[in-house]
Amino acid sequence: MQRYNILWADDEIDLLKPHILFLENKGYDITAVNSGNDAVDCCEESHFDVVFLDENMPGMSGLEALGHIKSMKPNLPVVMITKSEEEQIMEDAIGAKIADYLIKPLNPSQILLSVKKILDNKRLITEKTNLNYQQEFRNISMSFGDDLDHEEWADIYKKLIYWELEIDNTENKSMYEVLNMQKDEANTQFTRFIRDNYESWLNDPNVDKPMLSHQLMREKVFNKVKKGEKSVFFLVIDNLRSDQWKMIEPAVTEYFNVEEEDTYYSILPTTTAYARNSIFSGLLPSEMEHKHPDLWVGEDEDEGKNNHEHEFLERQIRRLNSDIKFSYHKIKHTSEGKQLVDNINNLLNNDLNVIVYNFVDMLSHARTDMAMVRELAPDESAYRSITKSWIEHSPLLDALRLIAESGSKLIVTTDHGTIRVKKPFKIVGDRNTNSNLRYKQGKNLGYSSKDNLLEAPKPERFYLPKLNVSTSYVFATEDQFFAYPNNYNYYVNYYKDTFQHGGVSMEEMIIPIISLNSKYGK
Structure with a gap:
């Protein structure tokens, strides 16, 4: 496990020996000095992961030392420690971009919490996020087997977004692949839901439907x-x-x-x-x-x-x-x-x-x-x-x-x-077929499989215009995109991993x- 170096500057540093021993027993290396000048010199000569500064030291004050340290190493986290609760001192310290602010008398857990918040923040967030998502993963996956309505699908999508953003904030995003697999499965089930319900939303006044x-x-x-x-x-x-x-x-x-x-x-x-x-x-x-x-x-x-x-x-x-x-x-x-x-x-x-x-x-x-x-x-x-x-x-x-x-x-x-499209789907159309990659409108659309598409052979049931009597629509689902057999490799190389819209997915x-x-x- 990584060891961290902490610089602690206080003119009464000897009185803080119990706190220093406590941190050392927790695996932190402590360098103790008793003046602001020494703190600045140490920061110039050595690497530290965090600095504890007493605000009220004789000679160079903690606030003055803070200014010097930040000018040398603006990204070095500094914790200001003070006996004073004066608002002006707090504002000056916060304005100088301190990482934390502690008020004496200190207690060991208070100090440890501050250190962990600064130095172990990402690791702790990653561990907790991954554990919580693993627990939620099963609940979300099990819900796919239920007969979900439009509100429940919106709730599932919100949950997946929540976890995507949470995992995005973790150190190594180790659960990202699992989340993406679950999103893919969700979109597969969502396609079935839309295939079963979309037409009735538009045509049946008595059916439960979302706002469109x-x-x-x-x-x-x-x-x-x-x-x-x-x-x-x-x-x-x-x-x-x-x-x-x-x-x-x-x-x-x-x-x-x-x-x-x-x-x-x-x-x-x-x-x-x-x-x-x-x-x-x-x-x-x-x-x-x-x-x-x-x-x-x-x-x-x-x-x-x-x-x-x-x-x-x-x-x-x-x-x-x-x-x-x-x-x-x-x-x-x-x-x-x-x-x-x-x-x-x-x-x-x-x-x-x-x-x-x-x-x-x-x-x-x-x-x-x-x-x-x-x-x-x-x-x-x-x-x-x-x-x-x-x-x-x-x-x-x-x-x-x-x-x-x-x-x-x-x-x-x-x-x-x-949605970011990844899977090409071959389709054939005449020269009047529209160019959108996620839906096609035409009178002679040709494709081999219907399994992963949403078809609208009667556009009037989807309240869509018809250019002629044989016009039909077909919609790509999940992360597919349409590609013509001629120039197929060009289409795939150019459009794969691009963000497209027009089809059926939760994201769209x-x-x-x-x-x-x-x-x-x-």
């Missing part, structure tokens, strides 16, 4: 909007998975309290063209095609599929006989994000402000197309990390701070998630929807 994309604004947004009260901001971050939300949540909750964290299910296909248009129109795709033919853009058209979200939203509001004043903003570039920040005060005059942020979608596409981004985000953990870094340095965070300071309510969601379909209240309480 087209119901989202009626059930979670419009009921929060009240004329004459504070604005409601509805933020849709394109392509945001639940695990990515958990990464950006700490940044958002600097300014907001979470009032409610819920889920809804994305419609199929889980793509921006279908799912996000469904959110803003309040309609399913075939209903959009029939009721708003001037706005709907089909698969056979070259025009962008999401150029009419503002109009869809406006017509949904009109259809609901609402006279709310609203705005719509789509942010695709940093400059647009900065313009949004500058415009926040003007938006406070609206009842509802809808903001679509496209960064995460652009990140997933960039990761597919650019080798450098693939290197930066080789797996889910790194992908989450980039999302976290983005929010922390994005104009969006400035906008959220201003929204919170105004006392407005915030609702955060997305239109669909993504189970979507977070979070309602937040300002911490400023205006």
Whole structure:
């Protein structure tokens, strides 16, 4: 087992001999000095894993020694020890980035806890996390045999995300392979659940069903909007998975309290063209095609599929006989994000402000197309990390701070998630077949096996448009992606291990929807 070196500086160091012997018996090597100057000299000459500094020493004080040590070795953990409980001393020490703060008289367990928290933190967290997940693994796996409903599947997905993030914080991520196997099994069972239930959700008014994309604004947004009260901001971050939300949540909750964290299910296909248009129109795709033919853009058209979200939203509001004043903003570039920040005060005059942020979608596409981004985000953990870094340095965070300071309510969601695809699935289509890797629409789709797919031979039962009488849809499930037999190796090499959406998986379909209240309480 690794031995750690501790430097302890106190002008009454002899009185601390029992504590030093206690730590040495626990396996720590202690160097004892009785002045701040000696502490600084020792740090300059030798390596230590942690430093204990008495705050009130004659000559160079503990706070002064702390400043010198941090300037030499900024990452060396320092524990400040003092008899004083003065707030100013505490603030000075904390401001100098101490690792812990102990108040005399000391007791052995208090000291040992501080040392373990600093030096053995990762090992202890790893051991405890791995043990707890091993215990939970059996419970989750056994639940797959039950007849789960949509709420229970959402709960399983939340549990798997929780453990994925917990394991991600362990030293060697030794349980990651086991977790990934359990996620794969969960998605296999989830595919069967969707195959058995999705069509009835859309067609049977009496069946138990989750909230779907087209119901989202009626059930979670419009009921929060009240004329004459504070604005409601509805933020849709394109392509945001639940695990990515958990990464950006700490940044958002600097300014907001979470009032409610819920889920809804994305419609199929889980793509921006279908799912996000469904959110803003309040309609399913075939209903959009029939009721708003001037706005709907089909698969056979070259025009962008999401150029009419503002109009869809406006017509949904009109259809609901609402006279709310609203705005719509789509942010695709940093400059647009900065313009949004500058415009926040003007938006406070609206009842509802809808903001679509496209960064995460652009990140997933960039990761597919650019080798450098693939290197930066080789797996889910790194992908989450980039999302976290983005929010922390994005104009969006400035906008959220201003929204919170105004006392407005915030609702955060997305239109669909993504999954990292690994297994190619051969499919044949004519030249009019769409290019998405997770679903195909066409009249002559050819494939050898139906076992791992979700088929929609009658698109009208899925409320999907038909280009002609023989049009059908097929959806990839789990971590598959479609590849054509010609150029097969190119497709496999280029798209394997990329993040895609459009098909059936927990990651793509189970979507977070979070309602937040300002911490400023205006």
